[in-house]
Every structure is written in C-alpha cells, then in structure tokens.
Amino acid sequence: MGLFNRLIAKVRGTSAASALDWKEIEVELLASDLGPHLVAELLEAAKKMRGEDAEAAIKEILRSKLSQRERALIAGGEQKVILVVGVNGTGKTTSVAKLAASLKSSGNSVILGAADTFRAAAVAQLQTWGERINVEVVSGKEGAEPAAVAFDSAKRASEEKCDYLIVDTAGRLHNKNDLMAELGKVKRVVEKVLPITEVLLVIDGTTGQNGLAQAKIFSEAVDVTGIIVTKLDGSARGGVALAIESALDIPIKFIGTGEGQGDFAAFEPDSYIDGLLA
Amino acid sequence: MFESLSSKFAGAFGALRSRGKISEKDIDAAVIDIRSALLDADVALEVVEEFTQKVGDKSLALLATLQAGSNQAQAIFDVVNQELTEILGGGARRIRFAKNPPTVIMLAGLQGAGKTTLAAKLAKFYKDQGETPILIASDLQRPNAVNQLQVVGQSVGVPVFAPEPGNGVGNPVRVAQDGIKFAQSKLHSMVIVDTAGRLGVDQELMQEAIAIRDAVSPQEIFFVVDAMIGQDAVRTAKAFQDGVGFDGVVLTKLDGDARGGAALSIASLTGKPIMFASTGEKISDFDIFYPERMASRILGMGDVATLAEQAKKAFDGDSAKKLEDKFAAGEDFTLDDFLEQLEAMSKMGSMGKLLGMLPGAGAMKKQIDNFDESEITRTKAIVQSMTPLERRDLKVLNGSRRARIALGSGRKVSEVNALADKFTAAQKMMKQMRNGGGMPQGMALPPGMPGLPPAPKKAAPIQKKKSKSGNPAKRALENG
Ligand SMILES: Nc1nc2c(ncn2[C@@H]2O[C@H](COP(=O)(O)OP(=O)(O)O)[C@@H](O)[C@H]2O)c(=O)[nH]1
Numbered sequence: 001m002g003l004f005n006r007l008i009a010k011v012r013g014t015s016a017a018s019a020l021d022w023k024e025i026e027v028e029l030l031a032s033d034l035g036p037h038l039v040a041e042l043l044e045a046a047k048k049m050r051g052e053d054a055e056a057a058i059k060e061i062l063r064s065k066l067s068q069r070e071r072a073l074i075a076g077g078e079q080k081v082i083l084v085v086g087v088n089g090t091g092k093t094t095s096v097a098k099l100a101a102s103l104k105s106s107g108n109s110v111i112l113g114a115a116d117t118f119r120a121a122a123v124a125q126l127q128t129w130g131e132r133i134n135v136e137v138v139s140g141k142e143g144a145e146p147a148a149v150a151f152d153s154a155k156r157a158s159e160e161k162c163d164y165l166i167v168d169t170a171g172r173l174h175n176k177n178d179l180m181a182e183l184g185k186v187k188r189v190v191e192k193v194l195p196i197t198e199v200l201l202v203i204d205g206t207t208g209q210n211g212l213a214q215a216k217i218f219s220e221a222v223d224v225t226g227i228i229v230t231k232l233d234g235s236a237r238g239g240v241a242l243a244i245e246s247a248l249d250i251p252i253k254f255i256g257t258g259e260g261q262g263d264f265a266a267f268e269p270d271s272y273i274d275g276l277l278a
Numbered sequence: 279m280f281e282s283l284s285s286k287f288a289g290a291f292g293a294l295r296s297r298g299k300i301s302e303k304d305i306d307a308a309v310i311d312i313r314s315a316l317l318d319a320d321v322a323l324e325v326v327e328e329f330t331q332k333v334g335d336k337s338l339a340l341l342a343t344l345q346a347g348s349n350q351a352q353a354i355f356d357v358v359n360q361e362l363t364e365i366l367g368g369g370a371r372r373i374r375f376a377k378n379p380p381t382v383i384m385l386a387g388l389q390g391a392g393k394t395t396l397a398a399k400l401a402k403f404y405k406d407q408g409e410t411p412i413l414i415a416s417d418l419q420r421p422n423a424v425n426q427l428q429v430v431g432q433s434v435g436v437p438v439f440a441p442e443p444g445n446g447v448g449n450p451v452r453v454a455q456d457g458i459k460f461a462q463s464k465l466h467s468m469v470i471v472d473t474a475g476r477l478g479v480d481q482e483l484m485q486e487a488i489a490i491r492d493a494v495s496p497q498e499i500f501f502v503v504d505a506m507i508g509q510d511a512v513r514t515a516k517a518f519q520d521g522v523g524f525d526g527v528v529l530t531k532l533d534g535d536a537r538g539g540a541a542l543s544i545a546s547l548t549g550k551p552i553m554f555a556s557t558g559e560k561i562s563d564f565d566i567f568y569p570e571r572m573a574s575r576i577l578g579m580g581d582v583a584t585l586a587e588q589a590k591k592a593f594d595g596d597s598a599k600k601l602e603d604k605f606a607a608g609e610d611f612t613l614d615d616f617l618e619q620l621e622a623m624s625k626m627g628s629m630g631k632l633l634g635m636l637p638g639a640g641a642m643k644k645q646i647d648n649f650d651e652s653e654i655t656r657t658k659a660i661v662q663s664m665t666p667l668e669r670r671d672l673k674v675l676n677g678s679r680r681a682r683i684a685l686g687s688g689r690k691v692s693e694v695n696a697l698a699d700k701f702t703a704a705q706k707m708m709k710q711m712r713n714g715g716g717m718p719q720g721m722a723l724p725p726g727m728p729g730l731p732p733a734p735k736k737a738a739p740i741q742k743k744k745s746k747s748g749n750p751a752k753r754a755l756e757n758g
C-alpha cells in the first residue's frame with residue numbers, strides 16, 4: 001500500500017480524522033503538482049465522505065477532472081502532419097523520435113522535419129535519432145529559417161506521400177511573443193502544403209504550476225490538440241497535466257518514461273491517477 | 279486557475295493597508311493568503327508551513343512594537359520580504375578556487391535542466407575574469423550533447439575536451455579523468471565538467487556521477503535546476519544531495535514566467551547557496567543570483583500577463599506617442615517628458631522590473647531589474663518642486679536652487695544632485711540612440727528611469743572584476 005493509501009486508510013470511516021491526518025493527505029496531494037486549487041477542491045470533497053471507500057472516491061474525483069476528448073492521434077486524411085512544440089528541454093526531440101518509432105512499428109511511413117534550427121546541435125540530435133530508428137529527416141542548415149525547413153519537410157512529405165510528417169521545433173518560453181509568433185508562422189507555412197492534423201505540446205513531468213501557463217499560451221498561439229508528458233520515469237508525478245486537462249480540456253495523449261526509443265506509451269488515465277497518489 | 283499572485287498579495291496587503299491599525303486577526307488572514315500564494319509558486323508545503331509560521335510569529339511580535347500611525351502594513355510586508363530574501367540568500371558566497379589550479383566545477387542535474395548551455399556561460403563568465411577555462415564533455419548519453427558543447431564552447435572561445443563522440447559511446451568517468459590531466463598539462467586555470475542529465479531515482483546513473491566526482495575532485499558541484507520545476511524539486515534535490523552531493527545551486531530558464539518557488543524549497547531544505555541565474559538562450563543571459571529579486575518574483579510582485587496589459591495601456595497612451603514624435607523630430611527630452619513617463623510608470627503599479635520580459639525591452643532588462651518603485655515617488659516630488667525653467671534646462675540649477683528644491687520636496691540635496699546627474703545621462707543616451715538606433719519601435723520606455731545608468735552600450739558585460747563582497751546583494755551594488 002502506497003503512502004497515500006495508508007493515509008486514506010487512516011481517515012477512512014472516522015469522522016474524527018484529526019486535522020493532522022488531513023494535513024498529511026494535503027501534503028501528498030500537493031506533492032503531485034496538482035496545484036493548490038485542485039487540491040483544496042479535492043480535500044473538501046474528501047472530507048465529506050464518511051465510511052465509504054475514500055480512496056476510490058478521490059480517484060473518481062480525479063478522473064472526473066480529466067478531459068473527455070479522444071486520446072488517440074487525430075485520424076485526419078491520407079497524410080497526417082504533427083507539429084511538436086514546447087518550452088526548452090522538455091523532451092520534444094526525444095518525443096518526436098519515440099513517436100516516429102512507434103508509428104513506424106505499426107506500419108506507417110514517417111518523415112521528420114528538423115525545424116529546431118536554433119539550439120546548437122539540435123539538427124544533428126534529430127538526425128542521430130533518424131539514423132537510429134531508420135527514418136528520413138529533412139533538415140536545413142543550423143540558423144536557417146525554421147519555417148523554411150518546415151516547408152521543405154512538408155514538400156518532401158507530400159512528394160513521398162508518407163503517412164506521417166512530424167515536425168520538431170525549437171524550445172521556446174511561452175512568454176516570448178516573438179518566438180511564439182515564429183511558431184505560428186511555421187504552422188501557417190506548413191499548411192500551405194499539407195494541413196496540420198495535430199499539434200502536440202510537450203510538458204516536462206517535473207514542471208510545476210507554470211505548466212498551466214505554458215499550455216494556455218501555446219494553445220492560443222498554435223491550437224494545441226494534445227499533450228505529451230515526459231520524464232515520468234523519475235520521482236515527479238506530473239500532476240500539472242491533470243490540472244491542464246481540467247482547466248483547458250486538452251487531452252494528454254502520450255507519456256515519456258525514459259531516454260530510450262521504447263520509453264513511450266499512450267496515456268492511460270487509471271495508471272496515471274494511481275501514480276499521482278503513489 | 280490563472281488568477282495572478284500579485285492580485286492575491288495586493289489583496290492581502292491591501293486589506294492590511296486599508297485598516298488604520300492592524301490586529302492579530304488581520305495578520306492571520308494575510309498569512310493564509312501568503313500560504314496560498316507560495317503554493318501557487320510551487321514552494322514545497324513543508325517549506326511553506328515553516329515560512330508562514332515564522333512570518334506570522336515575527337509579524338505579531340513586531341505589531342506590539344509598532345506605533346499607531348506608522349505604516350504597519352508596510353512593516354509587515356517588509357518582514358515577509360526580508361524573511362524570504364534571507365532564506366534565498368542564505369550562505370551566499372563566491373565560488374571556491376583551488377589552491378593549486380585548475381579549479382574544477384562539475385555540473386549535475388536532471389535531463390533538460392540546461393547544463394550544457396550553462397557550462398558555456400560559466401566558461402565565458404570566468405574567462406572574462408581572467409581565468410583560462412576548458413570544458414569537458416562528459417555527457418556521452420544524450421544524442422549530440424558532445425557536439426552541442428563543442429559548438430557553444432567555440433562560440434565563447436573556450437576549448438572543449440571531447441575525445442569521445444557520445445551518443446552512448448565512451449566512458450564519461452574516463453573522459454573526466456583524462457580531461458583533468460589534459461587541463462593540467464595545458465595549464466588551464468579552470469575546468470568545467472558537463473555531465474549527462476540524470477534522475478534522482480536512477481541509482482546507476484547516480485553512481486556514475488559519484489565516480490565522475492571522485493575522478494575530478496571538484497571544488498564546486500553545482501546542482502542545475504529548471505526554474506519551472508514543481509514539487510519534485512524537493513525529492514530531486516535531496517536525492518542529488520544524498521547521492522553525488524552538491525555545493526551550490528544554479529537556477530535556469532528564469533527568463534520564463536515561472537515563479538520559481540523551487541528556489542525557496544531547495545535553499546531552505548538543503549541549506550546550499552543559490553549561486554547563479556541563467557536567464558536566456560544567449561550566452562550573455564547569465565548573472566549572479568540576486569535573492570531580493572527572486573523574493574519579489576516568488577511573491578508575485580510582478581505578473582507578466584497583467585504587466586503586459588498595463589504596460590500597453592500606460593505606454594499606448596498619448597504620452598508615449600508624444601515622446602516618440604519628439605524623439606523622431608530630434609527634440610530634446612525634457613524633465614517634463616520625464617515626469618509624464620514616470621507617471622505612466624507608476625500607473626503600472628509595482629511591476630516595472632518585469633518590463634524586461636516584454637518583447638523588445640530585453641536589452642534594457644538589467645536596468646529595469648534595478649528599478650525601485652519608491653524612487654518614482656521621490657523623483658516625482660523633486661521634479662514637481664522645480665520651476666518650469668529649471669525643468670526645461672537643468673543647467674540653471676545652482677546651489678541655492680538645489681537647496682530650495684530639496685526643501686520643497688522634502689528630499690536631501692544629494693538626491694537632487696543625483697537626479698540631475700542621472701537625467702543628464704539619460705538625455706545623452708536619448709541622443710545616442712537617435713544617432714545609433716536601438717530604441718525599440720513603438721515602445722517608448724522611460725529613458726530617464728531612476729536607477730538607469732547612462733547609455734547601455736550593447737549588452738553590458740556582467741561583472742568584469744572579481745567581486746569584493748561575498749554577499750550577492752552587495753555585489754549587485756558594486757556592479758551598479
Ligand atoms: N528520464 C527521461 N529523460 C527524458 C525523457 N524525454 C526526454 N528526456 C531527456 O531530456 C533531455 C532533453 O530532451 P530533448 O528531447 O533534447 O528536449 P527538447 O529540448 O525539448 O527537444 C534529454 O537528455 C533527453 O534524453 C523521458 O521521458 N525521461
């Protein structure tokens with residue numbers, strides 16, 4: 001039984017659960033990065049429950065906060081284009097490669113666009129991945145216009161009639177308007193060739209409440225359709241993703257659980273919620 | 279959900295201010311607001327509790343000693359701010375240099391924290407102080423981390439020891455060991471070791487970090503942490519402390535809008551000093567850590583979204599237009615313009631420092647960061663005590679005029695002198711900008727802002743000389 005479950009067991013069925021016990025539960029919930037607002041709401045609901053299965057009830061409340069939207073990749077037409085965005089160092093490039101590997105292994109043809117022309121050696125990083133997973137990478141020079149590279153990759157994808165084009169982009173902090181505008185441009189330029197079917201925002205699982213601002217502002221800029229939460233192989237529980245779903249109704253689609261290409265999975269609400277209360 | 283912290287704090291202290299006399303109950307209420315603001319900022323609950331307890335107690339103790347009529351709310355706010363600054367600035371010191379060079383700095387942290395970029399920034403920082411650093415590429419894990427280090431090393435003109443290609447090939451401990459020998463043979467005075475990102479829970483990789491540490495015997499191990507990190511900061515920091523161990527902390531990505539409450543958690547739980555702040559993707563986006571700035575950031579004294587709006591309101595108005603027109607027409611920038619700009623600034627409330635986060639204002643961020651609210655009020659008082667002639671032409675200010683202005687504004691003559699000097703410098707800067715360009719389009723920043731040093735020439739180099747003071751706050755003053 002996890003710590004949280006023990007705590008819940010302590011207060012379960014006792015109307016006389018002491019303030020101290022509740023405090024411990026609050027500590028655990030907050031430690032998951034759910035954020036003070038959601039936690040306050042949860043505690044309030046939990047305190048009303050007496051004699052029932054409090055743990056199940058808390059899980060139910062958490063589940064009710066999740067988005068009802070489809071978690072599979074959007075079907076789209078013949079050719080699907082996925083734009084991958086996020087702040088610096090969250091795991092975009094790695095996720096692009098993992099997603100490509102997973103799509104490829106289920107029989108799809110995939111091309112990658114290396115539109116992070118800003119960070120030193122970012123293009124080479126994606127190329128290394130491309131070789132590893134045996135997927136073509138379209139790139140320009142470092143320092144090239146990212147929109148131009150994205151455009152070239154879309155052109156290439158359209159010629160090749162591949163099933164998926166995945167475009168990696170440079171990390172950018174959402175409070176930098178010029179960089180957000182640049183992202184909008186990348187999107188528009190790609191859409192001159194092929195419609196973008198999906199925009200995936202990569203959120204680092206260790207991120208705190210700032211994840212909400214990231215999701216909100218990236219959504220405003222490029223209409224995020226899904227989230228990838230990375231680094232869930234560590235001690236972080238990634239609760240901010242649930243806060244994002246609850247606030248913005250953007251579904252988490254995938255999770256990253258390591259640096260290898262196989263450390264990637266479709267998001268499963270139940271195991272995620274279990275992890276939050278671990 | 280996106281309710282701004284600053285409004286919460288404004289609430290807490292606004293409520294206090296509106297009372298003539300503050301009661302114990304008021305303090306309790308304020309403490310509750312502070313608690314929730316800190317949690318929103320990602321401060322760990324255990325730290326929040328300890329902090330609020332302390333602040334509550336201190337405020338109550340203080341309350342008894344405060345005179346009626348004194349600004350009690352301000353006094354209590356000062357307690358909060360001081361307490362926060364103290365924890366954040368605790369143990370502040372310069373790095374330890376090796377008795378027998380090279381001085382070895384090892385970087386450790388989670389994946390994606392920003393270690394490689396930081397390695398180059400540190401190298402540049404110390405190179406500018408006369409050290410001869412070399413970088414060692416011991417991140418052989420992440421694809422092309424070695425290339426990245428080579429590129430950034432080259433961009434700052436610092437050699438990179440990279441005998442292994444990385445991408446999973448090579449032994450990072452061996453590279454570190456050989457790197458030290460190489461540095462010794464080439465008489466480098468400093469070595470900075472970049473390592474792969476690792477999770478606190480990854481025992482195997484933690485052992486590897488320990489082996490690297492033992493191979494290079496660093497004077498300093500820096501724990502590099504992303505300012506956006508949430509509650510995991512505590513677990514991870516403890517895991518690194520118990521594992522490889524660290525001597526100081528570096529916060530990265532502070533150019534974002536995260537409150538960075540992790541800084542408070544880590545400083546308070548590990549007792550290790552926060553040494554540096556990384557504030558952008560460019561090599562020059564780097565500075566020593568200023569606890570007092572971080573304190574106001576965590577307290578949410580500024581809120582980028584709100585600020586952006588208010589700044590727009592304040593500066594979209596007529597005064598900005600007028601100033602721009604004058605600027606274009608080549609007219610002199612007068613104290614009257616200055617006053618108008620100050621008024622626009624104070625309309626914006628207490629958020630001037632965050633102006634630097636607005637697009638285009640980045641170049642002025644340093645100056646803006648040093649911006650002091652209360653100085654607006656003081657400066658305004660001085661300008662308002664001047665005659666129209668004096669405002670138009672500062673050259674007429676002789677000793678007796680200065681004395682009169684000081685008396686009229688309730689300030690010291692030395693303050694009047696300081697303003698006159700600063701304003702003259704600002705005027706000069708305006709002229710230079712007109713000749714050389716550099717004023718952000720459509721963004722008429724108040725160029726005579728108090729605290730604004732004369733003419734920012736490109737990006738001012740950070741702290742050229744070695745600091746004399748171990749206290750970051752004092753160092754900040756030394757740097758102007
Ligand atoms: N432990 C762990 N590390 C990850 C995961 N995803 C990415 N990383 C690492 O995080 C770092 C930054 O990843 P990268 O893909 O370069 O981030 P980007 O800057 O967003 O493109 C690299 O060291 C990756 O290996 C994950 O799910 N778990």
Ligand SMILES: [Mg+2]
Nearest residue numbers: 092093116122
């Ligand atoms: Mg990348």
